[in-house]
Amino acid sequence: MSAAQRDDAVPGTPDHDTDLHHLRADGVSLVVDLAGGTLPRVLHWGADLGDLDPDVLHDLRRVSRPMPIGFPVDGEVPVAVLPEQSAGFLGTPGLTGTRDGRDFSTAFVVREHTVARLDDGTQRLDVHAADADAGLGLDLVVELTAQGLLRQRATLTNTADDTYALDGLLLTLPVPATATELLDFSGRWARERSPQRTAFTHGTRLRDNRRGRTGYDTAFVLVAGTHGFGHRAGQVWGVHTAWSGNHRTLAERSHYHPGLLGGGELLTPGEVRLDAGGTYTSPWVYGSWGVGLDALAGRFHRWMRARPQHPRTPRPVTLNTWEAVYFQHDLGRLTELADAAAAIGAERYVLDDGWFGSRRDDTRGLGDWYVSADVWPDGLHPLVDHVTGLGLQFGLWVEPEMVNPDSDLARAHPDWMLQVPSRLPRPARHQQVLDLAHPEAYAYILERLDALLREYDIAYLKWDHNRDLVDAGHGRSGTAGVHGQTLAVYRLLDELRERHPGVEIESCSSGGGRVDLEILARTDRIWGSDCIDALERQQIQRWTNLLVPLELIGAHVGSGTAHSTGRRHALSFRAGTALFGHLGIEWDLREADDAQRAELAAWVSAYKDLRGLLHTGTTVHADGVDPSHQVHGVVAADGSDALFAVVATATSESLPTGRLTFPGLDPDATYHVRPQPPGDVVEGLGSHWLSLPWWTPDGARLTGRVLAEVGLQAPVLFPEHLVLVRATRVA
Numbered sequence: 001m002s003a004a005q006r007d008d009a010v011p012g013t014p015d016h017d018t019d020l021h022h023l024r025a026d027g028v029s030l031v032v033d034l035a036g037g038t039l040p041r042v043l044h045w046g047a048d049l050g051d052l053d054p055d056v057l058h059d060l061r062r063v064s065r066p067m068p069i070g071f072p073v074d075g076e077v078p079v080a081v082l083p084e085q086s087a088g089f090l091g092t093p094g095l096t097g098t099r100d101g102r103d104f105s106t107a108f109v110v111r112e113h114t115v116a117r118l119d120d121g122t123q124r125l126d127v128h129a130a131d132a133d134a135g136l137g138l139d140l141v142v143e144l145t146a147q148g149l150l151r152q153r154a155t156l157t158n159t160a161d162d163t164y165a166l167d168g169l170l171l172t173l174p175v176p177a178t179a180t181e182l183l184d185f186s187g188r189w190a191r192e193r194s195p196q197r198t199a200f201t202h203g204t205r206l207r208d209n210r211r212g213r214t215g216y217d218t219a220f221v222l223v224a225g226t227h228g229f230g231h232r233a234g235q236v237w238g239v240h241t242a243w244s245g246n247h248r249t250l251a252e253r254s255h256y257h258p259g260l261l262g263g264g265e266l267l268t269p270g271e272v273r274l275d276a277g278g279t280y281t282s283p284w285v286y287g288s289w290g291v292g293l294d295a296l297a298g299r300f301h302r303w304m305r306a307r308p309q310h311p312r313t314p315r316p317v318t319l320n321t322w323e324a325v326y327f328q329h330d331l332g333r334l335t336e337l338a339d340a341a342a343a344i345g346a347e348r349y350v351l352d353d354g355w356f357g358s359r360r361d362d363t364r365g366l367g368d369w370y371v372s373a374d375v376w377p378d379g380l381h382p383l384v385d386h387v388t389g390l391g392l393q394f395g396l397w398v399e400p401e402m403v404n405p406d407s408d409l410a411r412a413h414p415d416w417m418l419q420v421p422s423r424l425p426r427p428a429r430h431q432q433v434l435d436l437a438h439p440e441a442y443a444y445i446l447e448r449l450d451a452l453l454r455e456y457d458i459a460y461l462k463w464d465h466n467r468d469l470v471d472a473g474h475g476r477s478g479t480a481g482v483h484g485q486t487l488a489v490y491r492l493l494d495e496l497r498e499r500h501p502g503v504e505i506e507s508c509s510s511g512g513g514r515v516d517l518e519i520l521a522r523t524d525r526i527w528g529s530d531c532i533d534a535l536e537r538q539q540i541q542r543w544t545n546l547l548v549p550l551e552l553i554g555a556h557v558g559s560g561t562a563h564s565t566g567r568r569h570a571l572s573f574r575a576g577t578a579l580f581g582h583l584g585i586e587w588d589l590r591e592a593d594d595a596q597r598a599e600l601a602a603w604v605s606a607y608k609d610l611r612g613l614l615h616t617g618t619t620v621h622a623d624g625v626d627p628s629h630q631v632h633g634v635v636a637a638d639g640s641d642a643l644f645a646v647v648a649t650a651t652s653e654s655l656p657t658g659r660l661t662f663p664g665l666d667p668d669a670t671y672h673v674r675p676q677p678p679g680d681v682v683e684g685l686g687s688h689w690l691s692l693p694w695w696t697p698d699g700a701r702l703t704g705r706v707l708a709e710v711g712l713q714a715p716v717l718f719p720e721h722l723v724l725v726r727a728t729r730v731a
């Protein structure tokens with residue numbers, strides 16, 4: 001089709017049914033318009049529109065066309081999922097790049113497209129477009145999964161002979177003008193995923209991430225919603241840019257478009273140069289719609305749980321040695337810790353940092369992935385044998401992408417580090433980053449990890465990444481290296497998983513600095529945060545769970561005093577917080593007294609009983625009227641069972657708080673509601689006069705509707721305490 005024909009064929013001209021697609025799944029409709037040969041435009045993404053016959057669809061298109069008045073160009077401006085300036089769109093362009101200054105603007109024409117249904121129920125739209133004048137091909141994939149989750153990605157091909165330098169590729173989704181508020185996230189080390197709400201006003205809210213890893217302060221999920229949206233109410237549209245390197249996520253509103261959400265990789269100039277025939281594939285950009293944030297999160301969770309690689313075995317209670325012993329590795333101490341862990345019911349034991357090379361503190365040794373002969377004269381065998389002999393799985397900490405300049409590796413291969421040619425990046429935690437796009441560096445790391453996995457009975461790797469990438473260039477070429485590094489890490493993980501399919505991997509990055517759906521495509525758990533202070537964790541886990549299902553969020557019970565904040569918390573608060581995750585322990589249990597060990601064992605046993613529910617059910621949160629109290633929980637997929645936590649994060653202005661609501665249950669079913677041991681012990685003012693009539697094993701019988709709409713009086717708690725409530729459907 002020529003450009004002239006294309007001009008004649010802007011949306012609204014006679015079209016074919018095949019130019020308009022209505023995909024529906026799990027309460028979501030996606031209407032995509034391909035009329036006129038321009039790139040696909042989303043006419044509707046949101047609530048299910050029901051079965052629409054072709055005439056209605058056609059008229060939906062007609063009534064969606066704006067009256068072209070005051071636009072930057074004559075006629076209307078179709079805004080495609082990859083918006084183009086040639087269409088008259090003057091917002092952030094979808095594609096930026098040049099061929100030595102030329103071909104800075106594109107006008108893609110769709111050559112063909114297909115819609116298919118995949119085996120897993122996903123409906124997939126494939127669009128092939130080209131701009132012959134600019135010498136570029138574009139392949140777009142738009143998928144609507146069976147869970148109503150939307151995702152799209154693009155592959156750009158240089159079809160000309162000379163090099164095309166790509167500056168950026170951004171994919172967008174439209175939201176209506178009724179979305180007037182935004183929610184996204186900031187954060188820092190030990191305080192990941194702090195929510196921030198702003199008005200969705202004209203202009204661009206651009207969340208750029210240049211950390212070379214996903215980052216603590218990534219937008220994470222950028223949500224636009226109707227006024228006052230919460231967990232249970234208000235329409236919400238959220239996007240997630242699934243990329244573990246530099247990336248951007250944005251929300252944009254202008255007088256010619258009511259709202260776009262989008263994302264893509266953030267490229268450094270010169271980082272991606274496509275020679276003749278070269279291709280670039282963007283990250284997946286996900287979109288989730290729902291009424292309330294719980295519904296938005298539920299789509300992500302259900303989709304992840306349906307993936308073939310999703311861990312389906314019970315998530316083992318994990319003892320991690322870090323806050324228990326830090327770098328103080330010796331066999332006696334570590335076997336005693338394993339004994340204590342086994343005694344309270346742990347099922348996996350992870351030896352953290354400090355077992356290799358000269359790594360006796362964080363200044364040296366990274367890169368020397370050989371078991372330290374000084375500390376471990378017989379290798380790790382005595383410890384691994386002891387741990388596995390106790391019936392626990394053995395896990396090992398590694399940080400494969402990093403190197404200390406004070407290491408044998410750095411001394412032997414100073415040219416293997418990411419840097420600009422003339423200088424090394426400023427160190428962070430005394431370390432530099434290994435250039436995994438360097439074939440020999442990659443081969444060395446692969447060989448070392450593979451050898452460790454072959455030599456020892458290792459069921460689990462905790463894969464850490466403890467610094468941002470600064471000045472991250474490929475030393476030899478002097479070109480920017482984050483893109484290549486990100487792809488190399490994915491390749492490395494893929495290759496190791498293929499060689500060792502039974503080994504699970506945790507994504508850790510100084511806590512929760514690498515949490516995104518692309519790293520989670522090849523890992524089985526994320527470390528939520530280095531902060532295991534339960535009060536902080538209530539927030540961190542709650543918001544991490546907006547994207548990540550509970551079974552993938554590492555949540556540990558620490559010692560009485562939190563190492564990262566100095567706060568002291570009761571064991572019930574620490575354990576009742578870690579319960580809503582993949583539970584672990586990070587505490588020198590050798591120092592715990594008998595009563596503490598017995599109490600911890602009771603929580604571990606409760607976790608084992610409840611993890612089937614917690615790791616398959618739907619997470620719910622009450623929209624609280626009292627900001628000092630949170631009610632969150634998990635409801636079984638069939639509505640038959642639920643566990644809730646009532647959490648006092650602070651003192652309340654009211655005493656007692658008033659009735660608290662418990663959402664998400666079957667409104668018409670009756671539930672037996674009662675305290676759930678061991679979270680039935682009330683530590684608070686209420687415990688002195690406890691006369692809460694229903695706070696007994698017999699509890700109360702209420703319908704799901706009463707629980708959601710009226711609620712019930714919970715015990716008066718001391719701040720930074722919680723209790724558990726169970727609701728089981730009665731026949």
Ligand code: DGJ
Pocket residue numbers: 322352353397464466508509510511527529530
């Ligand atoms: C940072 C991680 O988040 C911690 O859990 C621990 O593994 C340390 N690194 C070890 O250096």
